[in-house]
Amino acid sequence: MSRIVIAPDSFKGTASATEAAAAIARGWGAVRPTDELVLRPMADGGEGTLDAFGAAMPGAIRVPVTVAGPLAEPVATHWLLLPGEPATGVVELAATSGITLLDPLAPLDAHTRGFGEAIAAALDHGVERLLLALGGSASTDGGAGALAELGAALLDGAGRPVAAGGRALGRLAEVRLDGLRCLPAAGAGLLVDVTNPLLGPAGAAAVFGPQKGASPADVAVLEAGLARLAELLPGTDPETPGAGAAGGTGFGLLAWGASTVPGARTVAETIGLPAALRGAALVITGEGRFDGQSAAGKVPSEIVRLAESAGVPAALVAGLVVAEPRAAGFGASASLTELAGSGAAAVAEPLRWLERAGAELAAGFSASAA
Structure with a gap:
């Protein structure tokens, strides 16, 4: 059994951070039902x-x-x-x-x-x-x-x-x-x-x-x-x-x-995210569009910073991935647009594809751990 921390931002206009965290957790749990899932929905000061x-x-x-x-x-x-x-x-x-x-x-x-x-x-x-x-x-x-x-x-x-x-x-x-x-x-x-x-x-x-x-x-x-x-x-x-x-x-x-x-950073500290990462096997974060701005004070960059400090690998879920996740410190990633086949399909059913993304990440984590 592994402890997995799920800490996404909102997927603006489609899913709140709370909804996104729950959907990713459902997908992960379907593949690895014995893992302990710790949900910490995140925000950077904006809506949510x-x-x-x-x-x-x-x-x-x-x-x-x-x-x-x-x-x-x-x-x-x-x-x-x-x-x-x-x-x-x-x-x-x-x-x-x-x-x-x-x-x-x-x-x-x-x-x-x-x-x-x-x-x-x-x-x-x-x-x-x-x-x-x-x-x-x-x-x-x-x-x-x-x-x-x-x-x-x-x-x-x-x-x-x-x-x-x-x-x-x-x-x-x-x-x-x-x-x-x-x-x-x-x-x-x-x-x-x-x-x-x-x-x-x-x-x-x-x-x-x-x-x-x-x-x-x-x-x-x-x-x-x-x-x-x-x-x-x-x-x-x-x-x-x-x-x-x-x-x-x-x-x-x-x-x-x-x-x-x-x-x-302030949201993460206030909700106790650094403590939640201690002893975790993985942290998953996410946002609607992962691009060059994501490395400038947004939730994904803060999660990577905290994960590196705690010695925990990080994974990314994004509606659309424009920048290279590995270059930003993510060992694994999932794009809702790719999973759904198009951006329109991902936007139409965001929770379905967030759940699918959680399952995909769990399957990959399981394979690497085997």
């Missing part, structure tokens, strides 16, 4: 972070909250209170102000007010530490909406509050932070999986704006608004790695006093 914490930490409590969505429509969601000390609240931007909450997209007017409301709710609850997951944003407002809900005043030339959204940032004349709520005693960590600055060709508007429906003209408007926000917050460096995360929300929360932390 709350689910990853909740699945790995049974004592976590989902605290319901209703907030303003990315266009102010009510969104019933929750934040997560983790067990232990210090009392830690996890708030996920994707669950409050995320791109999946909008159809159609609204690149100029979507905002992060709801994210700020959920953070405020966690502070009202009395948390001593915050972990703020910044992936999956619908907006490019520099975190202005969240700052406003935390007590900042964002004013136009007449001293009136500006509207929410990235478009309105161009009308900013003054940003006052004296009314901001205090950080919790143990601070606030921003879970980020990107190192983009706020501005420029690698910044929030240029890189991520088009993913949120922004045209080239929209990108120019958003870039000018973010530049104006940065001009009025001179105490925060827009070049800070991660300032451009989530449409610049990283920048706004840095101005509040939060600090960036590696998303995948």
